[in-house]
Amino acid sequence: DTAVSQTPKYLVTQMGNDKSIKCEQNLGHDTMYWYKQDSKKFLKIMFSYNNKELIINETVPNRFSPKSPDKAHLNLHINSLELGDSAVYFCASSYWTSADNEQFFGPGTRLTVL
């Protein structure tokens, strides 16, 4: 029944490692997003995809590489993790043609880089 799911929920890793976060939605949406929430709770868009095509890349370091194998999935791979990458990463989805762009969020992945 989960609408937008993310795995893992928690991720603790060492600096320099490479890690991936996965997101899946079963709402039939065609647009998906990654947001980053920093330690002060500030939320900022990182990427958005529509029908597997990258639409927005908000000046995110190229160590971050999103991939959308199909409309229902959006993954985020992070190379050479740095301390500053510690944050909560939220996936969201919506309809591209939605009149109000209401977005549905996953539960978040808390990434801690040691």
Place this chain on the structure above:
Amino acid sequence: GDSVTQMEGPVTLSEEAFLTINCTYTATGYPSLFWYVQYPGEGLQLLLKATKADDKGSNKGFEATYRKETTSFHLEKGSVQVSDSAVYFCALSDLGNTPLVFGKGTRLSVIA
């Protein structure tokens, strides 16, 4: 660019007190406006939304009215409960499919 400004927290209230969290925005177009809530340890949930001027969004006793003349979307609740303790985010979406622009969040603590 588009931006959202909401009142700094934290806000601490006693149960049954009246709540107002101020939110103002700047946008180039005619945005949709949202309030999202994040309960401790959880993800974001949509609380309410409004898509045009003078629309009132409401849910779980919370209300907010889209005021185009003052570019505001203040969140109100007449009588808060301990279970309302959370972080509240005001957000906008300008144009149909652009990412949400969020305010910095306001942490609300309600004490019994």
